[in-house]
Amino acid sequence: MAVAFWILAVVSVAAGIAVFVVDSMARATFALLASLLAVGLAFLLIDLEYLGVLIILMMVMEMLVMAVFMIMYMMNPAGLMPMKMVHNHRAAMIISAAVFVLLVAGIFLTSWPPRGGEPPADPTHQLGLAVMGPKMLVMMVIGVAILATMISTVVLATHRGRYARYGDDLERKRPLDPGEES
Amino acid sequence: MPELGLLALPLALVVLGLAAAGLDAVLSGGRASAPFGEIARLLVQQRRRTTRPDVLLLRVGVISLVAAPLLAAVVIPLGDAPVADLSAGIVWFNAMEVCVWGALWLTGWSVNSVFPLVGAYRFVAQGLAYELPHMFALITVALGAGSLRMSEAVQAQQGLWFVVWMPLAFLIYLVSALAMAFWGPMSQPVGSDLAGGVRAELAGPDRLLFQAGRYALLVVAAGAAVPLFLGGGAGPVLPGWLWALVKTVAVLALLVWVRHRVPAVRMDRFTQVSWLVLIPLALVQLLVVGIVVV
Known part of the structure; x- marks a missing residue:
């Protein structure tokens, strides 16, 4: 060990x-x-x-x-x-x-404090309770922050949005492929 | 019998992998013995050298493509008990199968050639598309079983197989199994339009390991469907391990057959379908199972 x-x-x-x-x-x-x-x-x-x-x-x-x-x-x-x-x-x-x-x-x-309490019998269960209970707010905020980061990084990097694929009024039935002219 | 399983597992992987390759050859109009000829050919073939490859990363990539399905297989029960019945077995299976992303990207990148690199990025794109519905399908099983342990997922299906009351999750699992093993309609990362994609520059022993890893992945993906959705070793008359084997062969045959019936799907189209259709479907399935369980 x-x-x-x-x-x-x-x-x-x-x-x-x-x-x-x-x-x-x-x-x-x-x-x-x-x-x-x-x-x-x-x-x-x-x-x-x-x-x-x-x-x-x-x-x-x-x-x-x-x-x-x-x-x-x-x-x-x-x-x-x-x-x-x-x-x-x-x-x-x-x-x-x-x-x-x-x-x-x-x-x-640092003078570390002595250990208090025992590890739970099922740490996974305990983790689930913590995430769904007292830590819920933190997890929700982090989740939304990560989602916002993902969307903004993709928006910054891509040169083709849905208007490039479906037309200015989103009128096309089939989206244009990269490099394809309308 | 974990010790017996340790011996039986690699054997089962090799035999089922060869069977899948044989069936694939027959469906392509060849002979069932074709994979043996291919193995012999690759064993004596020279390695191909490209300009300035990253040999270390190439070896890591090719070897981990074989190691990942092997490690994923240790949590799949062969009948009653898997080799290692981890308390987070379903997550372990998921983690090992995600290692294929790394294996394929490394293989494609490190040979320093255009087509393999494009193939590698195709697989990463495909991975981002299939992984979320796949995870939701696995979570649905865990929710139905009330456990992340594979053997408890099997136990929970004593009365009714999960495939009966979570059919959407099973279908999503099968689609993601094809994508995971870049097989059939999801084989664009090694597509012929890229001259073989990720494996374009692999020859000799490297290519042999790559192909072996790919078939092992297909077998493991089919094998995991049995404890997850098809009741594991449950069945009349025959012993549990034989039922598990029969069901695995059935799923494997289905996956191989699909390759000869369904055209290739471009991964950007697949991403759209996956995120706009499969993820909502998986969430609805998860909701239904959640309501039933509670």
Whole structure:
């Protein structure tokens, strides 16, 4: 258990570092995925099976959505050319190192409170109750925020809306295909 | 019998995958032994080299296309109990099958060639289209069973199979199974208009693994329909594992047959149908099941 935890911890940190070391968009994306998968597997170690598997499921999909964002927003859409993964290289290094040191120092210097209570028999059930009960408002707000983000990113990236497909008065029965003239 | 299952599972995947490939060959007018010839040909074929491929990511992509269906299969009960009866088994199945997105995108991207890249993005688009209705279909089953555990989903169907009172979810599952394995009408990511799409530059052992992974996906997608909708191993006279096998073969044969009857669907059209028709249908089905359960 402890061994598995340390292996996953090292993999996740090492893959996280790799994100900024590699020179290809695809490698950075999948290094980040490897890091997050290690986090998901670490959740399985503490018997949070549903959350762990959900992290794996969501992170794979998110990284692939990132691949879609590559063609939506990048100057080098396929990500085929080598490129640096950090902007403002030196300052970025200093800032990220300082933040890392600060966080690690915080972990070791905080006097953590002793554990109170026991883990529930069925954490998945407990999670469902929390999401549907006291955390409902938070989840609703986040849900709407994510939906708004999705819609606005697509609207910004696409050059064909429904008027381009169905005509100015939406009169066409069959939408125009990309590149097809009316 | 988890130990027995550990041996039986890869065997079942290989045999069913070869059977699917054989049936596909027969329906295409060839001989049932055609897949064996293809395997022998690919085993001795040279790898094709492209200019500046990302070999590491290519290997990761091709191997995870085989690993994902294998890992997804461990929660499918062969009769009574699966190899690993995870408490979130249905979510695990979903997670592993989504890993195919990564596998296909990596394979298409890393060979550094245009057609595979276009094919890879076609699959991601198709994935974004089929995944939401697919998830709702799975959630409907979990809601009906009151559990995310595969074996409890089977238990819940002792009286009435889920296919009877959630037929829409079953149909949506079958459509998404085709899309998941980029098979038949959903095979645009490897379409002939792209000279083979994602697999255009794969040859030799790479192509063999790719094809094996694709058939394994098809088998796993068919196999999961059995515990999810068709009562698992339930049936008269025959033992449970045999019933599970018979039902899997029936679903698999249906999926293979569809390839020869339905034309290819463009993924932008499919996205429109999926989001405007399938998602509302899935939600209605979820509502009906929710009302019945409560």
